[in-house]
Amino acid sequence: MELGELQRDNTGRCRVSSPVPALCRQEPCALGVDEAGRGPVLGPMVYAICYCPLSHLAELEALKVADSKTLSESERERLFAKINQDGDAVGWALDILSPNLISTSMLGRVKYNLNSLSHDTATGLIQYALDQGVHVTQVFVDTVGSPESYQKRLQQSFPGIEVTVKAKADALYPVVSAASICAKVARDQAVRDWQFLETLEDLDTDYGSGYPNDPKTKAWLRKYVEPVFGFPQFVRFSWSTAQSILEKEAEGVTWEDTPTEEAEGARSIRSYFSQEGPRPRLPHRYFQERGLEVATTL
Amino acid sequence: MDDSDAATARQPRVHLRPGSLRDAAPGTLHLLPCEVLATRAAPVERFFTPAIRRGPDGLRASFRGRSLRGEEVAVPSGFVGFVMATEGPGAGLPDPEPPQRDEPPERGWDHRAAATASFGRFTLWGLEAVPGPDARVRGALGWPSLAAAIHAPVAEG
Numbered sequence: 274m275e276l277g278e279l280q281r282d283n284t285g286r287c288r289v290s291s292p293v294p295a296l297c298r299q300e301p302c303a304l305g306v307d308e309a310g311r312g313p314v315l316g317p318m319v320y321a322i323c324y325c326p327l328s329h330l331a332e333l334e335a336l337k338v339a340d341s342k343t344l345s346e347s348e349r350e351r352l353f354a355k356i357n358q359d360g361d362a363v364g365w366a367l368d369i370l371s372p373n374l375i376s377t378s379m380l381g382r383v384k385y386n387l388n389s390l391s392h393d394t395a396t397g398l399i400q401y402a403l404d405q406g407v408h409v410t411q412v413f414v415d416t417v418g419s420p421e422s423y424q425k426r427l428q429q430s431f432p433g434i435e436v437t438v439k440a441k442a443d444a445l446y447p448v449v450s451a452a453s454i455c456a457k458v459a460r461d462q463a464v465r466d467w468q469f470l471e472t473l474e475d476l477d478t479d480y481g482s483g484y485p486n487d488p489k490t491k492a493w494l495r496k497y498v499e500p501v502f503g504f505p506q507f508v509r510f511s512w513s514t515a516q517s518i519l520e521k522e523a524e525g526v527t528w529e530d531t532p533t534e535e536a537e538g539a540r541s542i543r544s545y546f547s548q549e550g551p552r553p554r555l556p557h558r559y560f561q562e563r564g565l566e567v568a569t570t571l
Numbered sequence: 572m573d574d575s576d577a578a579t580a581r582q583p584r585v586h587l588r589p590g591s592l593r594d595a596a597p598g599t600l601h602l603l604p605c606e607v608l609a610t611r612a613a614p615v616e617r618f619f620t621p622a623i624r625r626g627p628d629g630l631r632a633s634f635r636g637r638s639l640r641g642e643e644v645a646v647p648s649g650f651v652g653f654v655m656a657t658e659g660p661g662a663g664l665p666d667p668e669p670p671q672r673d674e675p676p677e678r679g680w681d682h683r684a685a686a687t688a689s690f691g692r693f694t695l696w697g698l699e700a701v702p703g704p705d706a707r708v709r710g711a712l713g714w715p716s717l718a719a720a721i722h723a724p725v726a727e728g
Contacts, residue, residue, distance in 0.1 A: 284624065284633075376636030382699055472617040501613035503635050506622065510636020519635070525608035526635055528698060563710035 274353065276369070276462055283317070283468060284373045284506065286394075289459070290366035291357065293405045297364055300326035301410040304402060305448030306395045308417070309456035311387070313483035314512040315490060316464040318375060320368040320391070321456035322398045323448050324407055329362040333447040344454075346461055353458040356451050365455045366401055368394050369463060372509045379511035382530055391417045396430050403431075411435045413449045415442040471505045473497065485514035498522045583681035585657065591685035598654055598688025601641075602708065603634060604698045629701055630694065641696040644708070647715050652690040658683040 276289060304324040311318055325333055336355050344352070356363055370390070378385040395414060402409055412431065416423055416438050424438035439445060443453040464483065469476060477496070481489025494515065497504060500523050508515050527533075556566050601619070623641075624631040630641035646652045695702055702708065 282624070284622065284631075373633055373636075377633055377638035380636045381638065470621050472621065499614065499618060500609075501607055501611065502618040505618070506633070515636075524611070526605050527608065528605040528637070530698075562707070563714065564707035565711050565714060 274459055274462055276459065276466070283371045283463075284470070285371055286374050287369045287371075288367065288401070289369065290401075290405075291360060291364050293364050293407055294361050296326050296329075296362055297324060298406045298408060300328060300408060302326050302408050303330060303411045303413065303446075303448045304399065304407070304409045305442070305446055305450070305452040306398065306412065306414040307443050307449050307453035307456050308391065308395075308415070309453070309460040310464075310483075311391070311417070312485075313490075314485045314494070314509050314514045315480055315483035315507055316372055316467065317460065318370045318391075319456045319460040319463065320370070320394045320398055321365060321452040321459065322395075322402060323356070323363065323365045323451035323455055324402055324409065325363045325448055325451075327410070330447060332359065333363065333451055336447075336451075349454050349458050349461070352454050356454065363451065364402075364407065365452070366398055367455060367459050368398055369459060370394060371506070373506040376506075376508075376510040379509075388418045392423060392426060396427065399427075399431060399434075409434055412437065413442050413446040414438045415449055415453065416440050467507055469505055469507060471502075473505060485512060494518050495522065500524050585682045585684050587655070588658075588683060588685045591687075592653065592689075595653060595686040595689035598690050600652070600654070600690050600693035602693055602695050604639065604696055604702070605634065605637075630696075632696070634696075638699050639696045640699060640701045641694050642701045643692050644695045644712070645692045646690065647712050650715060652693065653686040654688040654690070655684050656687050658685055 274289070276287075302324045304322055306320070306322050308321070309319045310316060333356075336352060336359075356365065375387070375390065378390050379387065395417075399409070399412060412427065412434050414423070414427065414437070420438040420440060424436055427436045427438065437446075442449040444450070467478075477493070479489065480493035481487040483490055485491070491514070494504065494508065495518060497508075498518055503510065503519050503523050504515060510516070510519075555561070560566060599615075599620075601615075619632065619634070622632050628640075630643075632639045632641065695706075695708060697706075
């Protein structure tokens with residue numbers, strides 16, 4: 274899989290896709306959606322779609338792509354190669370969401386939760402297939418959150434297509450299994466070849482699975498916490514595991530939208546009135562509007 | 572600078588070494604839209620600088636997982652920016668060089684200060700958006716030109 278674009282700049286999102294097989298523009302197709310790397314505190318989340326003419330579904334089934342979670346990394350790579358070989362009939366597309374994009378989305382002024390980010394990414398990929406001229410008539414999605422509301426949402430976005438959202442869809446429908454393999458192979462490769470933006474001394478890439486409950490991952494996070502900057506961008510700052518380590522081991526940071534405790538407000542007002550010497554005159558409005566005041570501390 | 576003698580006597584006096592203003596090396600300054608609750612050395616060059624992206628719509632970076640948008644802002648024309656540090660035990664500055672001829676004697680000064688860096692521009696960062704034209708910082712940068720007019724000698728007659 275060619276992920277060069279991701280390695281050049283892994284701070285945002287990156288789309289990688291196969292050429293669209295001519296057959297997929299002519300014949301009605303089934304399309305599967307799945308994701309990899311939703312839970313880890315480290316690395317990107319990858320969304321994948323895989324599509325194939327209804328008349329060729331049996332070939333996908335014959336690849337025995339089902340049950341991708343039980344497959345080893347090398348078996349998944351072998352299956353991905355087979356999916357790719359079947360380029361006359363099977364197409365795929367990926368959206369790789371960098372950990373930095375996940376952090377900045379979830380920690381924005383307006384909170385954008387992981388479910389919404391996931392749903393919008395899935396919708397974006399289905400739309401991408403339609404824009405490429407793929408004749409999609411059926412969509413199968415492995416669910417994120419409640420299948421009912423997700424299905425309703427997708428059905429509203431794509432009224433002309435039959436949408437099926439189901440838990441464990443990756444084990445039920447070969448197009449979803451194939452999408453799940455594409456997503457996992459890309460995620461493994463992205464993590465393995467991650468280009469750290471930061472200059473880290475003696476970088477130790479032995480971070481385990483990247484899941485918050487992995488002791489190796491936790492140890493790695495504690496080792497790479499930097500008092501001012503926190504973590505490298507490889508870490509999802511929005512994960513509670515990352516945040517609790519920051520709270521304990523990094524300097525405090527306040528933002529304009531950081532909720533302030535009432536006690537702090539009260540103290541600062543008191544200190545204003547109890548200042549020694551004559552009570553300071555309020556500066557002219559010109560200065561107040563610009564945050565300027567006479568220097569008294571130097 | 573003819574403030575009342577009483578005020579001058581109460582306020583500690585700081586002597587700024589003029590030589591340091593001439594020798595100050597160029598520094599890189601970022602004004603962040605957040606407060607880091609500690610003053611300390613930080614590996615800016617290793618973490619922050621490589622993360623800055625220059626796009627058609629300005630600069631992008633992130634800090635602590637939050638998205639920043641920035642813009643370079645020039646020091647008002649006719650002015651120069653300096654980073655100053657007070658000297659003395661524990662001030663973190665190298666030992667003062669031997670007094671130079673242009674410097675007044677040491678007596679009578681409570682502190683010494685020196686410029687440690689100079690700058691002609693700095694990078695202004697906002698949370699998710701570049702601070703707008705009404706931002707306080709931009710307003711404050713307009714003060715020196717108005718101040719020059721206010722404090723200009725009044726023409727007689």
